[in-house]
Amino acid sequence: MGYGPVSLVRTVLDAVRPPPRLVDWSIFGIVLFEAASGIGSFTIGSSSGWPLFWLHRIFGVTLVVLLGFKLARVRYRLTESEQWRPSTLLSVLTAIAAMGALATGITWVFGLDVRLSYWTLLSVHVGFGLVLVPLMVWHLTTRFRLPTRRDFDRRRATLEYTALLVGGAVTYRAQEFANRLLDTRGADRRFTGSQPRRGAGNGSFPVTSWVADDPEPVDRSDWTLTVRGEVETPLDYPYEMLSPDSDETAVLDCTSGWYTVQRWRGIRVGDLLDEAAVRDEARFVRFVSVTGYRWSLPIEEARQALLATHVDDERLSHGHGAPMRLVAPDRRGFQWVKWIERVDVRRRADPAQWIVTLSSGFD
Numbered sequence: 001m002g003y004g005p006v007s008l009v010r011t012v013l014d015a016v017r018p019p020p021r022l023v024d025w026s027i028f029g030i031v032l033f034e035a036a037s038g039i040g041s042f043t044i045g046s047s048s049g050w051p052l053f054w055l056h057r058i059f060g061v062t063l064v065v066l067l068g069f070k071l072a073r074v075r076y077r078l079t080e081s082e083q084w085r086p087s088t089l090l091s092v093l094t095a096i097a098a099m100g101a102l103a104t105g106i107t108w109v110f111g112l113d114v115r116l117s118y119w120t121l122l123s124v125h126v127g128f129g130l131v132l133v134p135l136m137v138w139h140l141t142t143r144f145r146l147p148t149r150r151d152f153d154r155r156r157a158t159l160e161y162t163a164l165l166v167g168g169a170v171t172y173r174a175q176e177f178a179n180r181l182l183d184t185r186g187a188d189r190r191f192t193g194s195q196p197r198r199g200a201g202n203g204s205f206p207v208t209s210w211v212a213d214d215p216e217p218v219d220r221s222d223w224t225l226t227v228r229g230e231v232e233t234p235l236d237y238p239y240e241m242l243s244p245d246s247d248e249t250a251v252l253d254c255t256s257g258w259y260t261v262q263r264w265r266g267i268r269v270g271d272l273l274d275e276a277a278v279r280d281e282a283r284f285v286r287f288v289s290v291t292g293y294r295w296s297l298p299i300e301e302a303r304q305a306l307l308a309t310h311v312d313d314e315r316l317s318h319g320h321g322a323p324m325r326l327v328a329p330d331r332r333g334f335q336w337v338k339w340i341e342r343v344d345v346r347r348r349a350d351p352a353q354w355i356v357t358l359s360s361g362f363d
């Protein structure tokens with residue numbers, strides 16, 4: 001054994017390497033956790049949700065090490081041709097998806113912003129993750145072996161995993177420090193991982209629409225805002241009758257990985273609801289776009305939201321949702337419905353909104 005930094009790293013890695021079957025099953029567990037926390041993170045827009053993002057990153061670092069152990073162990077199955085089997089192809093695809101997800105996650109953290117057409121690196125990361133889960137499950141079915149008690153010593157495994165997770169947390173911290181020191185774009189990320197788009201008004205942030213939602217521009221002169229549902233007085237408001245005199249500075253944070261802070265102006269949903277006289281049974285308010293895209297908020301939260309007609313005193317551009325869009329502070333971008341034409345006051349939540357949001361614009 002030598003004494004250089006390489007042999008030091010090797011010694012440390014040897015000390016924390018769990019037995020093979022445990023490595024495999026932990027990779028499985030962590031990938032499932034990463035997929036669940038990654039998808040779950042899309043619904044979090046308020047900074048109190050930071051621990052989920054943090055865990056996702058720490059386990060991501062841990063996965064790099066575990067995958068390294070695993071690939072070092074099974075490498076010979078690729079390099080020695082007599083080892084090849086039909087399932088080898090599946091293993092290779094699974095490894096590519098895993099490494100793709102890790103590589104894009106890591107480069108994103110360092111603020112790299114290459115784009116594959118209109119996909120950000122973060123969207124590619126999500127893509128790899130979504131492909132990885134079914135590949136991994138399938139891969140597992142070809143080589144299924146449960147770890148037995150004999151495969152590991154519980155005390156030792158506890159120590160190994162503690163070391164791996166602490167190592168993950170320390171590495172993540174070191175990364176934050178390095179990002180700041182090198183002054184990369186990664187240093188400006190929000191707790192959600194999104195990178196800033198600076199400036200004010202329509203031109204300063206991208207137009208982002210989900211999947212295929214791409215309506216014709218809405219003509220303000222033959223558009224009306226309609227309020228229906230659990231209200232005593234249904235409303236129909238032509239554009240000229242609105243008085244957009246409330247404003248709100250709020251962060252639009254898209255799950256594709258960017259955010260912008262803007263001052264929005266429009267009408268407060270609470271004022272509209274008071275005018276419509278909502279009934280006692282009302283619990284949710286649903287905002288519906290001309291495209292059918294929709295989202296709802298619990299009524300107390302909805303009251304604080306804004307139906308914006310302006311951004312930084314400019315009228316909203318078509319791309320940003322003219323004549324009217326939802327500004328829902330502490331919610332992620334996909335919930336900020338654009339091109340709103342109807343507000344439904346409802347007794348119930350609307351679980352189908354998840355599917356409609358993904359499919360809207362396809363019909």
Ligand SMILES: Nc1nc2c(c(=O)[nH]1)N[C@H]1C(S)=C(S)[C@@H](COP(=O)(O)O)O[C@H]1N2
Pocket residue numbers: 205206207208209210211213253254255289291293319320321332333334335336337338339
């Ligand atoms: N009707 C409708 N509203 C929508 C979308 C959409 O596709 N259709 N995309 C959402 C997404 S994913 C984001 S991030 C924001 C983007 O707003 P922007 O285009 O003004 O930046 O709008 C949201 N509102």
Ligand SMILES: [Mo]
Pocket residue numbers: 208253254255256333334
């Ligand atoms: Mo988004």
